[in-house]
Amino acid sequence: MTERTLIKNGWIVSMDPTIGDLRRGSLLIEGERIVQIAASIDAPEGCEVIDAEGMIVHPGFVDTHKHLWQTALRGVVADRTLVGYFSDVRRDYLSRYRPEDVYLGTLVGALELIDGGTTSVLDHSHGVVTPDHSVALVEAELNSGIRGVWAYGYCPVEVEGLQAFASHADRVKDAFRIKERYFNSSDSSLLRMGVAITEQNLLPLDLTVNEVQSALDMDAVWTSHTHCGPGNAPITRGFHTLVGKGLVDHRAVLSHCNEFRVDDFDVVRDLGAHFASSPDSEIALGIAQPTPYRDALLAGVQPSLGTDCVTCMSGDMYANMRMALTFSRHQINDGPGSNYETIVDQPVSTRDVFRWATLEGARAIGLESEIGTLAPGKLADIVLVNARSLNLAPVLDPVADLVLHAHAGNVDTVIVNGKVRKRAGKLTDTQIGDLLGRLDDSRDYLLSVAGEMDDAANLTHEAEEWSERLTSLS
Ligand SMILES: [Zn+2]
Numbered sequence: 483m484t485e486r487t488l489i490k491n492g493w494i495v496s497m498d499p500t501i502g503d504l505r506r507g508s509l510l511i512e513g514e515r516i517v518q519i520a521a522s523i524d525a526p527e528g529c530e531v532i533d534a535e536g537m538i539v540h541p542g543f544v545d546t547h548k549h550l551w552q553t554a555l556r557g558v559v560a561d562r563t564l565v566g567y568f569s570d571v572r573r574d575y576l577s578r579y580r581p582e583d584v585y586l587g588t589l590v591g592a593l594e595l596i597d598g599g600t601t602s603v604l605d606h607s608h609g610v611v612t613p614d615h616s617v618a619l620v621e622a623e624l625n626s627g628i629r630g631v632w633a634y635g636y637c638p639v640e641v642e643g644l645q646a647f648a649s650h651a652d653r654v655k656d657a658f659r660i661k662e663r664y665f666n667s668s669d670s671s672l673l674r675m676g677v678a679i680t681e682q683n684l685l686p687l688d689l690t691v692n693e694v695q696s697a698l699d700m701d702a703v704w705t706s707h708t709h710c711g712p713g714n715a716p717i718t719r720g721f722h723t724l725v726g727k728g729l730v731d732h733r734a735v736l737s738h739c740n741e742f743r744v745d746d747f748d749v750v751r752d753l754g755a756h757f758a759s760s761p762d763s764e765i766a767l768g769i770a771q772p773t774p775y776r777d778a779l780l781a782g783v784q785p786s787l788g789t790d791c792v793t794c795m796s797g798d799m800y801a802n803m804r805m806a807l808t809f810s811r812h813q814i815n816d817g818p819g820s821n822y823e824t825i826v827d828q829p830v831s832t833r834d835v836f837r838w839a840t841l842e843g844a845r846a847i848g849l850e851s852e853i854g855t856l857a858p859g860k861l862a863d864i865v866l867v868n869a870r871s872l873n874l875a876p877v878l879d880p881v882a883d884l885v886l887h888a889h890a891g892n893v894d895t896v897i898v899n900g901k902v903r904k905r906a907g908k909l910t911d912t913q914i915g916d917l918l919g920r921l922d923d924s925r926d927y928l929l930s931v932a933g934e935m936d937d938a939a940n941l942t943h944e945a946e947e948w949s950e951r952l953t954s955l956s
Pocket residue numbers: 547549606707737790
C-alpha cells in the first residue's frame with residue numbers, strides 16, 4: 483500500500499497563488515506527492531500523522547549555486563578575497579583533494595542543506611580532479627538523498643604540473659561515462675546530470691563551446707560563473723559570445739552576473755535563461771560589482787538564490803535570504819529615481835525573496851511544475867519550522883518570520899520526495915557522528931598539505947597563468 487503522511491495543524495505557506503496561506507491547515511502526502519491541502523483532513527487508516535501545532539510549513543528551498551565538495555574546508559578563506567579564494571581553494575587545496583575528500587565534502591554538505599530545509603540543489607561540482615573524483619562526487623550526492631542537479635565540473639585541475647586527463651576531450655568523455663553509468667536508468671532518481679563549464683577565457687573558445695554543447699547533447703541544465711571576476715582579467719566574461727553561437731537557452735543557469743546591466747538581463751529574459759545570485763559571497767569576497775538585483779528586476783528577470791561555498795559563507799538559506807533582502811532593498815532604495823523617502827512599501831518584499839529561494843530556484847533547474855510550492859500533485863519536498871522558538875514567536879506573518887528571523891536550527895522536520903529525512907530536529911537515517919569524524923580527518927589531511935601552497939598575486943596574473951597552463955594541456 484502507498485505510504486501516507488498527514489501533516490496537521492500547521493501554518494501552511496504554500497506559495498501557490500490559488501491556495502495561499504492557511505493559518506491552520508493540513509496537508510496529505512501519498513507516496514512521493516502531495517494529494518490534498520485543506521483546513522482540516524481526517525487521517526486515513528494506517529497514515530503517519532505529524533502534528534505541526536506551532537509550526538510553519540513551507541516548500542523546501544532550492545539552492546541554485548553551490549560547491550558541495552568544499553565542506554571540509556569550512557571557513558578556510560573567511561578573511562580572503564576572491565583572489566585568495568581562487569588561489570587557495572580552487573588551485574592549491576583542490577589539487578590535493580583525494581576522492582574520499584570530495585566524497586565526504588559533498589555528502590556532508592548535502593546533508594547540511596537538508597538539515598537546514600534545502601531539499602534541492604544545483605551543485606556546480608568543479609572538484610573533478612580525476613575520473614575517480616567524478617565517481618566519488620556523484621555517488622556522494624546520490625547517497626545524500628537530496629534532489630537536484632549534479633553538474634559535472636569541466637575546469638581542469640593540475641596536480642604537480644600534470645593532469646589526470648590526457649586532453650580536454652577526455653574530460654568530456656568522462657562526463658558522458660558518468661551520465662551513462664548513473665543517470666540513464668528510467669527509475670526516477672532524485673538527481674539529474676548537469677554540466678558546469680570552465681570559467682570563460684581560461685580555455686580557448688572552441689573548448690568552451692564543446693563544454694556547453696555537451697550539456698545540450700545531454701539535454702541537461704548547464705551552469706557557469708558569469709561575468710563575476712574583479713579587475714581586468716577576462717575570466718568569466720563572454721556570455722554574449724555564447725549567445726551569438728546560439729548556445730544559451732532555458733537550460734542555462736548563470737551565476738553571479740555581477741557586471742550585467744538591464745540590457746544584458748533583457749537577453750537573459752528573452753532566451754528564458756536563469757540568474758543565480760549568491761549575495762553573501764559576492765559582496766564579501768569582492769566579486770566585481772555586487773549582485774545586480776535592481777537591473778535584473780528592471781528587466782523582468784527573477785533571481786534565484788545559491789549559498790555558493792562554506793569556505794567563505796554560510797550554507798543557511800534563511801541567512802542567505804536575509805542578505806538578499808537587505809542588499810536588494812539597499813540597492814534599489816539607494817538607486818537612481820527610487821524616491822524611497824516618499825513611498826511606504828518596500829520595492830522588494832519578504833515574500834519576493836522567499837519565492838526566489840523556492841519557486842524561482844525550481845524554475846531555474848526546470849522543476850517548477852514538480853517542486854517550489856505546496857500544492858496537490860506536486861512532489862512532497864516540505865519543511866516544518868518550529869515557530870514556538872524565542873526568535874520566531876509570536877507569528878504575525880509567517881513569511882516575514884522565516885525571512886527576517888529564522889535559522890537552520892529552527893527546522894524541525896524535513897520531507898524530501900515524501901520521505902521524512904529530519905524529524906524533531908534530527909536527521910533520521912544518517913550516522914552523523916561517524917560522518918563528522920571522517921570529515922575532521924579529511925580537514926586534518928587537507929590542512930597538513932597547506933604549508934606547501936604559494937600565495938596569490940592577483941587575479942589577472944592568476945588567470946593568465948591558469949589559461950596558459952590549461953591551454954597547453956588541452
Ligand atoms: Zn561559485
